[in-house]
Amino acid sequence: MEATFRALSEHGYSNLRVRDIGEEFEKSRTLIHYHFDGKHDLISSFLEYLVAQYESDPAVPADADPWAVLDERLDQCLFGPDVGDFDHWERMRVYHELFSHARHDERHREAFNEHYETIRGNIARVLEAGIERGVFADVDVDDMTQLITDVIHAARARKISLGHDDAPTQSRRAIDEFVLSALERDAA
Template sequence: MTATSDAESGGGTREEIMEATFRALSKHGYTDLRVRDIGEEFEKSRTLIHYHFDGKHDLISAFLEYLVDQYEDRPDLDADDDSWEVLGARIDQCLFGPDLGGDFDHWDRMKVYHELFSQARHNDRHREIFNEHYAKIRGNITRVLEAGIERGDFADVDPDDLAQLVTDVIHASRARKISLGHDDAPEQARRAIDDFVLPALDPECASERDAARDGGPR
């Protein structure tokens, strides 16, 4: 099969290139990575990489989009869904990752993700992709909060601010585990969210806080 006919055969080759890119990044890191290194991880002809992508930066941008797409979902609430369970599941997925299968787990992929994140200030396209992904993570949490508030399951908090806080905690705990070796950081973050953030969503707790504030010293 020629490079052209293989390239036109569907998304299979591109996905194989993406996985080869992941393996190469895991071995060499972003700074020292060469297209040749990716080719060594790719079982087909290296010319296919050059057919699909215009050099290293184009390939890494495509890989980053491929990586974040694996973490995208839209946790909209159905009529019979429990607001607390949907919110908890979304937080857990962001902290601990979905089951992606294959040879590399969530944390293998997060190591590469955070290395590229640390370089985003030097690449406008990468910064744009990360901003879009960050907005989607925050937006997913915001929608769950808004739906729960509308139902009366959650207290009437500012969903944007609370979603931003949760998203920041998730990102910081993942970075602490990956960069500093604090393996318990995600679990600690989850406990802190349970103990200090989610109680703000409990309508009864919110009513008690409001009553205490109204009856307190002026």
């Protein structure tokens, strides 16, 4: 999977050949063909692996401050998890390239849809816990999580495709200013 990642980073999706992955792989190319049914199967498995790396949702203590948890979760989505040499942005570049091809590919679309629902669900759980405890105002959680997830996606896309390196920081500020402020309104 890491060999696939390196080959995708270097060659891009459209021009990638199984041979390029083999060249990044210490084992023999035969092994790749033994385990995967061609380029498409291998890339789909890679996408599922990539998405799984982002799915860790650390258990949150029941008495944690909902504002602090929300804050941390949004920063993780926008700036990447803080885990040593795991290169978040290199991975996101591959993620966004595959995303732009997903309309041609049912299995990729499914992996992205699941990931979208995971990100959204992680944020929704924090909101729901805060609403239940009366810390957050009673907002429409579906609408708010969809808005936040979309802004996160677009901030990444602008950073990656257009070189707007400050996009995640700008988006975080705009989310605080316009979206999270609704959690304060009318709060008990």
